[in-house]
Amino acid sequence: MSPFAAQGMTPVATPFFFYMLSGLAIIGGLLVITRRNAVYSALALIVTLLAVSGLYLMLYAPFVAGVQIIVYAGGIMVLFLFVIMLVNLERTVKERQFNRMWPVGLLAACALLALFLSVYEKGKGLFERSAYLNENFNTQNTQTIGVMLYGEAHRIGPYTFAFEIASLLLLVAILGAVIMAKKRI
Amino acid sequence: MAEITTLHYLVVAAALFVLGVIGVLTRRNVVIILMSIELILNAVNLNLVAFSRMWGGLHGQVFSIFIVVDAAAEAAVGLGILIAFFRNKETINVDEIDLLKW
Numbered sequence: 249m250s251p252f253a254a255q256g257m258t259p260v261a262t263p264f265f266f267y268m269l270s271g272l273a274i275i276g277g278l279l280v281i282t283r284r285n286a287v288y289s290a291l292a293l294i295v296t297l298l299a300v301s302g303l304y305l306m307l308y309a310p311f312v313a314g315v316q317i318i319v320y321a322g323g324i325m326v327l328f329l330f331v332i333m334l335v336n337l338e339r340t341v342k343e344r345q346f347n348r349m350w351p352v353g354l355l356a357a358c359a360l361l362a363l364f365l366s367v368y369e370k371g372k373g374l375f376e377r378s379a380y381l382n383e384n385f386n387t388q389n390t391q392t393i394g395v396m397l398y399g400e401a402h403r404i405g406p407y408t409f410a411f412e413i414a415s416l417l418l419l420v421a422i423l424g425a426v427i428m429a430k431k432r433i
Numbered sequence: 434m435a436e437i438t439t440l441h442y443l444v445v446a447a448a449l450f451v452l453g454v455i456g457v458l459t460r461r462n463v464v465i466i467l468m469s470i471e472l473i474l475n476a477v478n479l480n481l482v483a484f485s486r487m488w489g490g491l492h493g494q495v496f497s498i499f500i501v502v503d504a505a506a507e508a509a510v511g512l513g514i515l516i517a518f519f520r521n522k523e524t525i526n527v528d529e530i531d532l533l534k535w
Binding site: 263266270273274277278280281283286289290293296297300303304306307308309311312315316319320323324327328331332334335337340343344345346347348349350352353354356357358360361364365368372375376389392393396397407410414417418420421422424425426427428429431 | 436437438440441442443444445447449450451452453454455458459460464469471475479482483485486487491492495498499501502504506507508509510512513515516519520523525527528
């Protein structure tokens, strides 16, 4: 019996929503790699990102879903659209879209998919254990992630050092992007 | 319909990952290659969050936040390189980027 049925709630994580969201994500991914115009690819990628964020909500990860929407759909995709606007050429739409070695690439990717599927087929029993859900998993998600990143009153969390390193990485990335995109330094 | 297990999420993530790999290996447009890398990173994130749900902890979710940070840094630097290159050679096709080719 699921924890929701005990509280008289209907769970949101129904198979219907799962199949709808994953279908949206995969169709969006297909459109990303097949469109001629990069703007349409970017819009398809936004659909994929929103669908994946819905999947995060189904996995009871509301904070990660919010980060996905704000950082990816709101930040990174706007950056992409600006760059597409800056470098868009009329002639790239009319040219060949795939490189000369595309059959080899497709074959390699299919081999990778076969590898994944055979691993999942062999390890079926491992991955099919039912999800473990403790009580405050849903209500205190953001708080627990914050404690893990920043730490509590008098001690640092397990990921505080990694968090500071990540801020350093972002600083270096900002500097690198500005220096490379600037005409004269 | 049967209950959705971790395996279902893993298969969706594998599909997204392979789509991203196909995009990286076959397209010529650098912007679309960078978008395919974002697809790959999203597939990794989906795996991490699904496993974090399976084991009932939050470590996978914290890791997925770090991967989002990495994706942002990678996109910023990649697009900066692309703009610098476009200014010099007026092209965004990877097979025309052959300055270092002997």
